[in-house]
Amino acid sequence: MPSPTESPFTWSVAPTLKVLALRTPTLPPATATNAVLAGHAPWVVDPATPHAAERDRLVDALEALRDSGEGPRGIVLTHHHADHIGAAAYLSERLGLEIWAHARTAELIADTLTVSHTLADGDDLDGWRVLHTPGHASGHIVLFDEVRGFMVGGDMLASVGTIVVDPPDGHMATYLASLARLRELGPKVIVPAHGAPIDRPVALIDHYVAHRLQREARVASALGPEPRPLDLITRAAYPELAPVLLPLAARSALAHLEKLWEEGRAAPHEAPVDTQGRRPTVSPQLLWRAA
Ligand SMILES: [Zn+2]
Numbered sequence: 001m002p003s004p005t006e007s008p009f010t011w012s013v014a015p016t017l018k019v020l021a022l023r024t025p026t027l028p029p030a031t032a033t034n035a036v037l038a039g040h041a042p043w044v045v046d047p048a049t050p051h052a053a054e055r056d057r058l059v060d061a062l063e064a065l066r067d068s069g070e071g072p073r074g075i076v077l078t079h080h081h082a083d084h085i086g087a088a089a090y091l092s093e094r095l096g097l098e099i100w101a102h103a104r105t106a107e108l109i110a111d112t113l114t115v116s117h118t119l120a121d122g123d124d125l126d127g128w129r130v131l132h133t134p135g136h137a138s139g140h141i142v143l144f145d146e147v148r149g150f151m152v153g154g155d156m157l158a159s160v161g162t163i164v165v166d167p168p169d170g171h172m173a174t175y176l177a178s179l180a181r182l183r184e185l186g187p188k189v190i191v192p193a194h195g196a197p198i199d200r201p202v203a204l205i206d207h208y209v210a211h212r213l214q215r216e217a218r219v220a221s222a223l224g225p226e227p228r229p230l231d232l233i234t235r236a237a238y239p240e241l242a243p244v245l246l247p248l249a250a251r252s253a254l255a256h257l258e259k260l261w262e263e264g265r266a267a268p269h270e271a272p273v274d275t276q277g278r279r280p281t282v283s284p285q286l287l288w289r290a291a
Pocket residue numbers: 079081136137155
């Protein structure tokens with residue numbers, strides 16, 4: 001929806017949901033990560049840009065809010081990926097804001113960032129419900145305003161580019177279950193980390209799930225009785241992709257193979273099992289066959 005020309009925001013969904021799309025190195029075709037301002041005295045979700053001019057845009061917007069008596073409450077990280085956290089330390093220092101994230105995210109970024117407050121599923125941040133939605137990242141959270149139906153969605157969906165599910169931290173069955181949970185809540189608007197606010201999120205979730213299952217069917221049909229390597233399976237399942245994109249597609253194909261294995265529909269050749277008898281992490285080196 002259009003913003004007044006004097007607004008510093010890229011999108012203003014509502015007074016409690018504003019977005020600054022800030023240029024950030026991320027996965028093409030996306031070129032920006034949204035810094036989302038959630039709430040009147042807002043939580044700043046996913047400040048990520050490493051660029052000084054872009055950081056200034058965010059700081060200016062937040063200082064203007066502070067001047068009007070609605071200064072930011074803190075920084076919330078949806079997950080640990082580099083294109084979501086790159087300005088958190090800077091912003092924390094510059095504006096004296098503390099960083100909040102899921103405990104798993106805190107653990108994954110402990111070497112580079114100090115998370116002051118860990119968040120868990122069900123926590124309430126001034127009316128924003130915290131939902132733990134693993135699958136794309138094990139510590140992924142979204143924020144949900146149950147009254148207005150607004151959701152800050154991180155990398156659960158995108159309106160530019162695709163969501164990569166990259167094992168072992170990414171897990172396809174878990175990602176699909178998290179999407180199903182979001183769908184059940186019937187959000188009216190989801191602001192993703194990349195691209196414009198999504199105003200028909202349930203339809204987009206359905207599209208995502210259908211697309212994933214279609215891809216999974218292609219991965220399954222690329223399997224035969226003979227063990228096959230991941231790159232062959234990937235090329236069969238993603239025939240339309242330019243060769244340069246195949247390594248990324250291979251990560252998703254591996255995530256689908258892991259799910260098919262869990263469902264008894266695929267089997268790795270010579271699957272290694274650890275001493276506790278638990279299933280090991282899937283590896284790109286494994287050969288796969290139909291089960
Ligand atoms: Zn991500």
